[in-house]
Amino acid sequence: MKLKIKKGVPLIDQHDRNFMYGGKFGGNFIPETLKKPIDDLTKLFAKLRKDKNFIKERDYYFKNYVGAPTPLIKLENLTDYLGGAQIYAKVVSEANGGAHKIYNATVHCLIAKKAGKKFIVGDTGAGYAGKMLSMAAKKFGLKCKIFMGAKDLKRQKPNVLAMKKNGAKIIPVTTGSQTLVDAVSECMRYWVSNCDTTHMCVGSTVGPNIFVKICAWSTAQISRELLIQVKEEFGKIPKKMKLLNCVGGGSSAMGFWNEFMDTDVEFIGVEAGGPKNGKLHAAPLTNGSKIGILHGSAQYVIQDSEGQIGRTESISAGLDYPGISSLHCFLKDTKRAKYTSASDEEALKAYQLVSKLENISPSLEPSHAFAEAIKLAPKLKSSEIIIVNSCGDSLKDKDIIKQKLGSYIR
Amino acid sequence: MKSKISIAFENCKKENRPALITYTVAGDNTKNNSLKILNKISKYADILECGFPHNTPIADGGQIQGSSHRALKNGIKLKDVFQIVKKFKKANPNKPLILMGYFNLIYQSGENNFLNNCKKAGVDGLIIVDLPYPENKNFANKCKIKGITFIQLLSPTTSKERMKKIIRDSHEMIYYISMLSTTGGKLKVSARKILENYNKIKRINPKKNLVIGFGITDKTISSLRSANGLVIGSMLCKIITNSLKMRQNPVTNIDKVVYNLKRKIL
Numbered sequence: 001m002k003l004k005i006k007k008g009v010p011l012i013d014q015h016d017r018n019f020m021y022g023g024k025f026g027g028n029f030i031p032e033t034l035k036k037p038i039d040d041l042t043k044l045f046a047k048l049r050k051d052k053n054f055i056k057e058r059d060y061y062f063k064n065y066v067g068a069p070t071p072l073i074k075l076e077n078l079t080d081y082l083g084g085a086q087i088y089a090k091v092v093s094e095a096n097g098g099a100h101k102i103y104n105a106t107v108h109c110l111i112a113k114k115a116g117k118k119f120i121v122g123d124t125g126a127g128y129a130g131k132m133l134s135m136a137a138k139k140f141g142l143k144c145k146i147f148m149g150a151k152d153l154k155r156q157k158p159n160v161l162a163m164k165k166n167g168a169k170i171i172p173v174t175t176g177s178q179t180l181v182d183a184v185s186e187c188m189r190y191w192v193s194n195c196d197t198t199h200m201c202v203g204s205t206v207g208p209n210i211f212v213k214i215c216a217w218s219t220a221q222i223s224r225e226l227l228i229q230v231k232e233e234f235g236k237i238p239k240k241m242k243l244l245n246c247v248g249g250g251s252s253a254m255g256f257w258n259e260f261m262d263t264d265v266e267f268i269g270v271e272a273g274g275p276k277n278g279k280l281h282a283a284p285l286t287n288g289s290k291i292g293i294l295h296g297s298a299q300y301v302i303q304d305s306e307g308q309i310g311r312t313e314s315i316s317a318g319l320d321y322p323g324i325s326s327l328h329c330f331l332k333d334t335k336r337a338k339y340t341s342a343s344d345e346e347a348l349k350a351y352q353l354v355s356k357l358e359n360i361s362p363s364l365e366p367s368h369a370f371a372e373a374i375k376l377a378p379k380l381k382s383s384e385i386i387i388v389n390s391c392g393d394s395l396k397d398k399d400i401i402k403q404k405l406g407s408y409i410r
Numbered sequence: 411m412k413s414k415i416s417i418a419f420e421n422c423k424k425e426n427r428p429a430l431i432t433y434t435v436a437g438d439n440t441k442n443n444s445l446k447i448l449n450k451i452s453k454y455a456d457i458l459e460c461g462f463p464h465n466t467p468i469a470d471g472g473q474i475q476g477s478s479h480r481a482l483k484n485g486i487k488l489k490d491v492f493q494i495v496k497k498f499k500k501a502n503p504n505k506p507l508i509l510m511g512y513f514n515l516i517y518q519s520g521e522n523n524f525l526n527n528c529k530k531a532g533v534d535g536l537i538i539v540d541l542p543y544p545e546n547k548n549f550a551n552k553c554k555i556k557g558i559t560f561i562q563l564l565s566p567t568t569s570k571e572r573m574k575k576i577i578r579d580s581h582e583m584i585y586y587i588s589m590l591s592t593t594g595g596k597l598k599v600s601a602r603k604i605l606e607n608y609n610k611i612k613r614i615n616p617k618k619n620l621v622i623g624f625g626i627t628d629k630t631i632s633s634l635r636s637a638n639g640l641v642i643g644s645m646l647c648k649i650i651t652n653s654l655k656m657r658q659n660p661v662t663n664i665d666k667v668v669y670n671l672k673r674k675i676l
Contacts, residue, residue, distance in 0.1 A: 013569045018545055029513055029540040031469040033590055036567040175475060176465065193591045195567065281672055292467060292516040296540065307518035308468045 003334045007262045011254075011327060012213045019209035022333055026326030028208045028298045032187075035078035037195040042210045047215070053164040057110060062221055065139065066102050069225035070094045072233065072387070075081065075086040076081030078374075082201055083241075085380035088233075090226055091360055093393040099133045099251040099363075100219055101392045105132035105201065107218040115195055119194070120409025121145045122201040123187040124261040125152055125180030125316030126365065127159025127247070128392060129203030134168035144168040144197075151178040152317045158396045177311055180248075180321045184295050192238065204249025205325035209297040211269040211406045212326055222389065224261040235384070241385040242266040242376070247339070248282065248319030250328045252391040257337070266338070268376075269328060270368045272314035273341035280313035282320050283341035285332050294323040300332075314366035315344035315400060318392070342371035349402055350374055351394060364400065414506040415669055416582050418456045419619040419638060426554065427675050428635050429456035431621055432668060433643030435477040436460050436494050437486030439567050441663055446598055448498045449664040452505045452574040454672040458498075459537065460643065462491045468538045471594035473644035476651055488515060489595075492531040499532035508535035508561065521549055535559035537585060543576045554581065561585050564611060566599075575592070577615050585641070586611060588624045594644025597625035601633035614633050628667070632674045642671060663675050 006014055020027045028038060048054040062068040071094055071307040074088045075310045092100045105122075112120050119144045124130030130146035133367035137144035146163055151161055163170055171190075175181040184207065202211035205219075230237055231382040243260065245253035247269040257267045271283030281287060284300040292301040294309055302310035314320040331337040341348070347364055350371035355361040362370055368387050377386060394401065394410055402408045412420075417460035422429040430619035431453040438442050448458055463486060470478070509528065514525045516538065528536065536558055539551060543562060562580040564573055565587040576605055577584065587610060589599045604622060612620055622634055623641030634640055649667050654659035 027545065028542070029545075030542060031539055031565075032542050032563040033469075033565040033567050035542050035565075036569060036574070064419070081558060181466065185466055185468050186610060189471070189592045192469060196590060242459065290518070293512070293517060295468065298517075303514070303518070306517065307514040308482065309514075 002328070005261065005334050005336050011258065011261055012216050013104055015209065021326050024291060025329040026209050026212060026300050027073060027298050028296055029298065030208050031192060031294045033192050034195060034208070038208050041115070045111065045214055046208060048111065048114060049054055054110070060106060061106050061110070062103070066096050066106060067094065068221060069229065071148040072226060075146040075354070075358050078354060079377070081357055081375040083373060084245070084377040085386045086382065087307055087377055088385065088387040089360060089390040090256065090387060092222055092224065092308040092389055092391040093362070097135050098393045098395070099128040099132065100222060100255060101128040101132040101203065102136070103218040103221050103255065104203070104215045104251060105129070105136040107214060108133070108199065108201035109136040111140055111214070112142055115199060117199040119143045119145070119198040120201060121147065121187055121190055121198055123147045123183040123203050124181065125149070125183065125203070125320060126316065127152065127156035127163070127319060127396065130168070131159045131162045133201055134163045134166035137168065138166045145190070146219055147171045147173055147183040147190065149177070149183045150174045151177040152180065153245045154185070155400060156317050156396055157399060161255065179312070179317065181312070182311065188295065204251040205251045205254050206284065206295055206297060206323060212297065215251050216254040216258065216327060219251050220258040222252070222255040223257060223259035226256070226387070237263055237265060239264070240383065241387065242268055243387050244268045244270065244369040245389040246270050246319060246365045246375050247324060247328060247390070248272065248321050248365065250325035252389055253275070257391040259314040261336070267331065267336065269337055269339040270372045271339060271341040271370060272316055272319035273343040274313040276345045278313060280311055281341065282312040282314040282322065282325050285328065285339040286320065286341040297326050299323045299326050299329050314348060315377055316368065318365040319368065325366070340372060342368040346371040348401070351401065352405060352409070355394065355409050357406065360390055361394040362390045363394045365392050366390045366396045413557070413559055413582060414504060415457060416619070418506050419521050422456055423641070428637050429621065429639035430672050430675060431452060431457045431459060431639050431641040432646060433461060433641060434646050435463050435474065435480030435481050436491040437484055438461065438477040438647070439480050439660060440484055441486065441490055441494060445494045445497055446457060446594055446661045447664050448494070449501055451668040452666045455661065457506045457508060457639065459508045459643070460491070461497065462488060462509055462515060464512040464515060467512060469592055470645060471592040471649065473594040473647040477647040480496060480508050488519060492527050494530040495533055500667060506534040507532070508537060509533050510537040511539065513538050513541045521552060528558055529556050533558060535561055535583065536672050537561045537563070543579070547579065550579065550581070559583055563587060566590060566607060567609040573611060574614055577611070577618060580618060583621065586620055586622050588622050588626070589645045591624055595622055598631050601630060604634060628671055628674065631671055635675045640675065
């Protein structure tokens with residue numbers, strides 16, 4: 001069966017009765033205990049999406065709290081240096097808190113309030129999802145717990161400090177690989193036990209379907225802004241335009257692409273290829289991983305032949321996840337988006353080059369997308385446009401960068 | 411023909427007691443020991459649940475995670491799980507054995523292939539933690555055709571409407587999750603409250619064998635003895651963990667504990 005994307009229907013709504021995209025991605029593979037809370041949340045979100053007052057409230061906070069719109073800038077120096085395509089960056093790291101995770105966190109807190117919940121829990125890898133959730137929770141008066149892998153706690157200190165400052169309780173996760181995958185598992189376990197009083201925020205477009213939906217719906221703000229900015233800059237959507245985005249869970253890419261779904265704009269997702277000479281990676285789409293079930297959702301996932309979830313490795317904690325959003329699986333199989341990967345080394349080099357030449361300094365996650373832009377641009381004509389989503393700031397990676405490159409520039 | 415699971419419940423009803431259902435993980439702490447454990451405790455247990463381990467178990471607490479981790483570290487594969495079941499059933503042909511685990515392993519083996527292997531090994535029933543109703547309808551039907559009992563789960567969050575539908579489509583055994591918790595949590599609801607919910611479910615269809623699990627230990631088991639069956643899992647996994655820590659034999663230790671559990675419900 002050839003999969004196709006329907007035009008004029010939001011991508012998040014293109015699922016069947018079982019919440020599956022293309023009949024094989026997504027769904028709700030969850031314990032019985034979570035059926036009702038997920039069902040309740042699904043109904044509440046469906047209602048809120050249509051509620052003009054809720055949309056007004058969302059837009060108010062996006063504007064006055066998140067700081068919409070984030071700028072679209074031309075990277076003149078990088079463009080000149082590489083020769084070829086014109087390179088732009090959507091500087092989403094200018095959003096309050098320094099990354100796109102603030103959109104999902106804000107919307108989840110607004111929903112939690114509507115649901116009458118006083119507690120909110122979330123998972124985090126790079127620490128951005130946790131930092132933003134703790135920020136938003138503080139803003140909206142919710143008590144917040146963040147689950148974070150012990151390995152990530154060590155490598156993403158600045159965000160950990162921020163979470164603590166915001167009054168969140170951080171629960172170190174010491175099971176398994178002690179990274180994002182275990183943090184999500186542990187957070188879901190916590191929710192199984194406390195779903196009567198607590199709202200759960202999944203930090204990316206992963207997990208049971210409703211969390212994929214809420215997250216993609218929230219980050220879509222990025223492309224709503226971008227569409228206007230692109231039209232302002234070029235007068236219309238340029239014929240040959242590529243939108244490059246890193247993908248781990250895939251929340252920033254979904255947000256970056258959403259409003260361009262029915263256009264001819266090309267989407268390129270860049271996964272974490274891991275160390276150049278290593279065997280491990282976090283790039284299930286690039287490396288042909290099989291469909292499996294992880295965290296309640298069917299998706300391409302790194303696993304062994306039996307179905308045990310595989311180990312991953314990436315210098316970027318935010319991309320270090322064995323699975324990927326069911327929406328990206330759908331985009332891949334429908335050929336709407338292309339996926340590739342960048343190695344740790346390529347990402348570091350890209351960080352270095354962009355930080356040296358430009359006024360922005362991308363974190364290691366978007367540096368993966370910049371690495372692809374650096375590869376692509378010289379091969380393209382100067383009439384072609386590349387826009388990279390610079391969805392995080394390098395400050396949080398200062399320690400890793402210093403250790404790997406000897407010095408940190410910003 | 412009546413299933414072995416049905417017969418086990420009937421026998422317990424005759425003795426006016428709940429069925430004692432144990433849960434241990436295949437391959438914990440070794441393939442041999444897990445088989446020995448099954449053989450030993452089948453003297454006292456009426457139905458045996460055997461976990462096929464997964465490394466990302468989203469509904470399990472620390473104890474079962476630990477057991478699964480030990481089993482996987484020992485290199486246990488599905489074929490070993492089926493080997494263990496086969497050997498157990500050869501020695502105990504009438505004792506019902508239920509496999510319990512997560513759907514991804516079945517998905518990767520292929521549903522039909524997995525069920526064929528179950529049939530060959532002599533598996534009597536299946537509990538799939540993350541394949542809820544109604545998504546599980548198709549798979550449950552396949553089980554029925556093969557003569558394998560698919561055990562539906564109910565939880566305190568399951569609405570009455572939903573319960574009615576699940577029970578209508580269920581096979582002869584249903585599993586009620588005592589409280590909002592992963593496996594092995596401390597029982598945070600009173601036995602009275604749990605039984606109140608239990609009785610509500612029983613009233614919908616008294617013929618179904620309804621068992622209670624999650625958080626049950628030697629301290630709480632007797633207070634729930636009016637149920638059709640009671641599942642003890644995490645407590646047994648903990649016995650293995652502690653035995654290994656103290657360099658004792660987990661097989662004999664578990665044997666003693668299950669003997670004591672049985673005494674408490676007689």
